Every structure is written in structure tokens, then in C-alpha cells.
Amino acid sequence: MNLEEIARLAADAAEEKKAQRVTILDIRGLSVIADYFVICHGNSATQVQAIATGIKEKMEEAGIPIKGVEGFREARWVLLDLGDVVVHVFHxxxxxxxxxERLWGDAQQVRVQ
Known part of the structure; x- marks a missing residue:
């Protein structure tokens, strides 16, 4: 599975949990920290945690290692590190x-299916 497919899989998993404004940014050439950002949000702490858990489970099913998860308990900004794909699940x-999206305004948006 290539990196864009991983980003799309994460976006799909977020949408399954009713995440809002799911966006994929292609930041290749703009940053050394990752190639893709997946950005979405939930409307409550419970929903943010459900979205993050859904993405984590989908990655594990696909055999994609999760290098780290930050912010889950607080559920204000959960970061899932998938290596060259970083998922941001915001409240x-x-x-x-x-x-x-404004901060990374030079990044190309990848169409979410």
C-alpha cells in the first residue's frame, strides 16, 4: 500500500465515524516530517476518541504500524503517527x-472519495 492509499484509508476510517471536514494534504516537498496529513474533527471529546480509535483499528487491520498516538486522553487534538502519514483528529x-489547512496553504489537497 503506498502512502496516498494509507492516507485515504485513514480518511475513510474517519468518515466511518462521522468525522467532519476530512481533508488530505500532500505536503511532500514542503516538510521533512511527513508526506501526507489527514485532518478532521469531531464535535465532542467522545467523538474525537471514537474517530481516533476507528482509524487505529483500521490501520491495524491493514497491517500498517502506528508509531505513536498523542493527546487521546484529552481528546482536543489527537495525533496518530503512521510514519510518513500523520493524522490529526481535532475537537x-x-x-x-x-x-x-491555512498554515499548510501551499500543500495540494488530495480529493477524499
Whole structure:
């Protein structure tokens, strides 16, 4: 599975948990930390945790190693490190505040199916 397919799989898993505004950013050439960001949000702490758990389970089923998970307990900004794909699951308020899409405005958006 290539990196874009991994990003799409994470986006699909987020959508299955009713994540809002699921976005994939292609940041290749813009950053050394990753090639793709998947960004989404939930409207409550419980939903943020459900989205993160759903993505984690989908990755494990596909045999994709998760290198780390940060922020799960607080459920304000959960980061799932899949290596060259980084998934950001925000609580709505934090997503609006940090606005990663604006911060990474030079990145190309990948169409989410």
C-alpha cells in the first residue's frame, strides 16, 4: 500500500465515524516530517476518541504500524503517527483555532472519495 492509499484509508476510517471536514494534504516537498496529513474533527471529546480509535483499528487491520498516538486522553487534538502519514483528529474548537489547512496553504489537497 503506498502512502496516498494509507492516507485515504485513514480518511475513510474517519468518515466511518462521522468525522467532519476530512481533508488530505500532500505536503511532500514542503516538510521533512511527513508526506501526507489527514485532518478532521469531531464535535465532542467522545467523538474525537471514537474517530481516533476507528482509524487505529483500521490501520491495524491493514497491517500498517502506528508509531505513536498523542493527546487521546484529552481528546482536543489527537495525533496518530503512521510514519510518513500523520493524522490529526481535532475537537472542532481546536481545529478552528490551529487551522492547519491555512498554515499548510501551499500543500495540494488530495480529493477524499
Amino acid at each position: 472542532k474548537d481546536e481545529r478552528d483555532f490551529y487551522d492547519l
